[in-house]
Amino acid sequence: MSLGVLGTKLGMTTIFDPETGNAIPVTVVQAGPCLVTQIKTKETDGYSAVQLGYSELPDRKRTLNTKEPKEVNKYLSSPEYGHLSNKGLPALRHLKEYRLDDVSSFEIGQTIGADLFEEGALVDVGGKTIGRGFAGYQKRHNFKRGNMTHGSKNHRLPGSTGAGTTPGRVYPGKRMAGRYGNTNVKIRKLTIAKIDSERNLLLIKGAIPGKTGNLVSITPALIVGQK
Known part of the structure; x- marks a missing residue:
């Protein structure tokens, strides 16, 4: 295990690679102190x-x-x-x-603070995803909808949820409607594009969990073979 740092997600922006001119989408994180x-x-x-x-x-x-x-x-x-x-x-x-x-x-x-890391290093970022409340089958599990033609009575219904007399129950883990989001997620092996040590800011390439203001934990990426 290795030491990490707690921070706050401030939002996303774009920076440009001075050598290639490519646009790099980054997430700005207030890392500490x-x-x-x-x-x-x-x-x-x-x-x-x-x-x-x-x-x-x-x-x-x-x-x-x-x-x-x-x-x-x-x-x-x-x-x-x-x-x-x-x-x-x-x-x-x-x-x-x-x-x-x-x-x-x-x-x-x-x-x-942010000086714990170096530019170009790989990090794992963990946090809670955006909560979407109680969601149905299509939004939560990307189910297909039924026919929208005249006479169809199955538009957003789930369909069959299991067998009949045997086993006479619904198996645990069946994909059904329920709470969507607000779960702990860790995005692995993201690259630190830029560091502002004076203001404790990390610019991490790509997206990280949660919305603006979300608490995140940033740790050095665990490489296979390392403890």
């Missing part, structure tokens, strides 16, 4: 990993009605706020772990 919020080792947690936090929250307090009233951030639960504040870190909206073999080079509060 992320803070190291926890370092896990085999001795303390049973495995080694680095936890990153992303997207600092406004400092808005609320008071917990407990025997000993205490203030926590309005947007975080008490355990989450304590996990960060005890280390002197700000309130962060997103936390994610990346498992590593060696965590000795990291420290709490360290900043990770």
